[in-house]
Amino acid sequence: MTSVKVAILGFGTVGEGIYNIFQEKREQFKEKLGADLEVAKILVRDVSKKREGIDAALFTDKMEDVLAVPNLDVVFEAIVGEEPAYSYVNQALENRVNIVTANKVMFAKFGDALQEKAAKLGVQVGFEATTAGGVPVIKTIENILRVNSAKHIQGILNGTSNYILSKMRLEGVTFEEALKTAQQLGYAEADPYNDVSGQDAFKKLMILSSLAFGEQPKWEDVKVVGISEITLAQVQQAAENGQRYRHIAEVGLDAAGKVVAKIGPELVDADHPLYSIDGVDNAVALETDYIGKITLVGPGAGMYPTASVMIEDYADMIVKKPALVTV
Ligand SMILES: NC(=O)C1=CN([C@@H]2O[C@H](COP(=O)(O)OP(=O)(O)OC[C@H]3O[C@@H](n4cnc5c(N)ncnc54)[C@H](OP(=O)(O)O)[C@@H]3O)[C@@H](O)[C@H]2O)C=CC1
Numbered sequence: 001m002t003s004v005k006v007a008i009l010g011f012g013t014v015g016e017g018i019y020n021i022f023q024e025k026r027e028q029f030k031e032k033l034g035a036d037l038e039v040a041k042i043l044v045r046d047v048s049k050k051r052e053g054i055d056a057a058l059f060t061d062k063m064e065d066v067l068a069v070p071n072l073d074v075v076f077e078a079i080v081g082e083e084p085a086y087s088y089v090n091q092a093l094e095n096r097v098n099i100v101t102a103n104k105v106m107f108a109k110f111g112d113a114l115q116e117k118a119a120k121l122g123v124q125v126g127f128e129a130t131t132a133g134g135v136p137v138i139k140t141i142e143n144i145l146r147v148n149s150a151k152h153i154q155g156i157l158n159g160t161s162n163y164i165l166s167k168m169r170l171e172g173v174t175f176e177e178a179l180k181t182a183q184q185l186g187y188a189e190a191d192p193y194n195d196v197s198g199q200d201a202f203k204k205l206m207i208l209s210s211l212a213f214g215e216q217p218k219w220e221d222v223k224v225v226g227i228s229e230i231t232l233a234q235v236q237q238a239a240e241n242g243q244r245y246r247h248i249a250e251v252g253l254d255a256a257g258k259v260v261a262k263i264g265p266e267l268v269d270a271d272h273p274l275y276s277i278d279g280v281d282n283a284v285a286l287e288t289d290y291i292g293k294i295t296l297v298g299p300g301a302g303m304y305p306t307a308s309v310m311i312e313d314y315a316d317m318i319v320k321k322p323a324l325v326t327v
């Protein structure tokens with residue numbers, strides 16, 4: 001049996017989910033992937049924090065310790081923000097270690113460069129979890145676009161915003177109360193500014209734009225509006241009128257073939273395809289030349305949906321490139 005060492009950067013909602021799945025599914029991975037996957041190091045900011053039931057020797061706050069793991073095959077990156085995340089995954093690639101990331105803030109900016117570098121070095125980059133949480137939009141779009149050309153993408157890309165708008169409508173709670181619950185459930189970021197300002201959906205949309213159109217619009221040209229100004233009274237009034245607020249992100253080509261995008265709350269009627277998407281769910285509707293429109297819906301945030309797609313990314317690497325797996 002092939003023995004494989006993995007490392008996790010971050011042990012918050014997502015990092016802990018990854019660790020738990022590796023513990024729970026070790027036997028299944030042996031059977032289905034032909035590999036014994038062992039978490040060998042976990043990088044955190046504060047090593048003194050109590051982490052119940054887990055060997056303290058696994059934790060470090062130094063990336064050098066992670067890179068020193070013999071035969072390290074993959075780094076799962078689940079920390080927050082551009083830096084030090086970018087430097088860490090970059091170092092991992094330079095050490096010919098595969099990377100899987102959930103960090104859309106880092107990946108929207110550096111994703112293209114990281115993928116180019118990985119290709120040169122013969123290692124792989126998984127980034128399914130950066131966009132739409134547990135919904136496999138990246139792999140599906142990649143696959144479809146081997147044959148089709150993308151025309152337009154429209155979606156709900158922030159689980160927290162959709163959860164808040166749904167809870168306000170369904171339970172009559174205020175924006176602040178709904179946000180608090182979204183934080184308790186691990187949907188919102190520790191600093192929820194990016195969620196409610198539209199910046200989180202913006203970063204995800206830029207990742208989809210690179211994937212679907214091979215480029216991103218100039219960031220400063222994209223109008224980004226969040227949901228933080230929407231009041232309970234507005235949500236309730238909309239419901240009385242048979243409408244719902246949805247936070248919608250869109251990217252496509254204009255008449256001149258230029259990539260254009262916008263993000264913001266919209267009032268939608270019952271016949272709109274995003275009307276029925278409630279709670280933490282995300283939806284991504286892709287329009288292409290041959291297929292027409294295809295829509296994927298599912299949990300856009302949360303510990304296990306996110307951790308699962310990250311490990312699925314790595315399972316794909318193992319299955320497709322067995323030669324890369326450490327023996
Ligand atoms: N939560 C979700 O549903 C989803 C999150 N994501 C993305 O996944 C990433 C992780 O999210 P989440 O788990 O919710 O975040 P949390 O805030 O729950 O956890 C962040 C973790 O990263 C560690 N960390 C933060 N900064 C550093 C640093 N400079 N050096 C080392 N470790 C650091 C923290 O360490 P310590 O514990 O010591 O504080 C903590 O363990 C983010 O990029 C997020 O956008 C993507 C999809 C869904």
Ligand SMILES: N[C@@H](CC=O)C(=O)O
Nearest residue numbers: 158159160187189301
């Ligand atoms: N905070 C994010 C988590 C997933 O990317 C969200 O709510 O969508």
